[in-house]
Amino acid sequence: MLRVRIRIRISQVAVFMNVYAIHHDPNLFPNPEVFDPSRFLSPPTPVANADLVQNDATNLYTFGAGRRICVGMHLGITEVQLAVGCLLQCFSIQARGPCDLTEKLHLTMGPKTITPLVFAPRPKSAHLIPSQTP
Numbered sequence: 001m002l003r004v005r006i007r008i009r010i011s012q013v014a015v016f017m018n019v020y021a022i023h024h025d026p027n028l029f030p031n032p033e034v035f036d037p038s039r040f041l042s043p044p045t046p047v048a049n050a051d052l053v054q055n056d057a058t059n060l061y062t063f064g065a066g067r068r069i070c071v072g073m074h075l076g077i078t079e080v081q082l083a084v085g086c087l088l089q090c091f092s093i094q095a096r097g098p099c100d101l102t103e104k105l106h107l108t109m110g111p112k113t114i115t116p117l118v119f120a121p122r123p124k125s126a127h128l129i130p131s132q133t134p
Contacts, residue, residue: 035101091119
């Protein structure tokens with residue numbers, strides 16, 4: 001009996017996830033073509049594949065996955081939440097005109113029309129007391 005041992009070495013190969021296909025899978029996201037952020041407010045429900053959960057925010061692969069996930073993911077998410085919180089705390093935000101949420105596909109997904117926003121400063125409610133150094 002002849003034994004053949006085959007070794008395959010793959011080097012310098014880039015492997016990409018098809019994030020678009022994952023995010024548009026109707027098994028994971030019902031009505032994937034519809035902008036619906038409230039889909040992540042409902043409790044996650046398991047689907048046929050045990051690794052994936054329907055309506056779960058962890059199915060968003062914006063930052064990659066596995067060993068090569070973005071190391072700044074948690075910092076980026078925290079920074080965005082902090083920035084949005086500061087904007088909402090300091091400004092009253094209103095749309096100038098009708099708000100159209102239909103999407104247009106370019107390199108990334110974006111709105112068809114841009115709705116201008118008006119930022120009005122909120123009255124300051126905090127009173128700062130200078131420290132007294134001895």
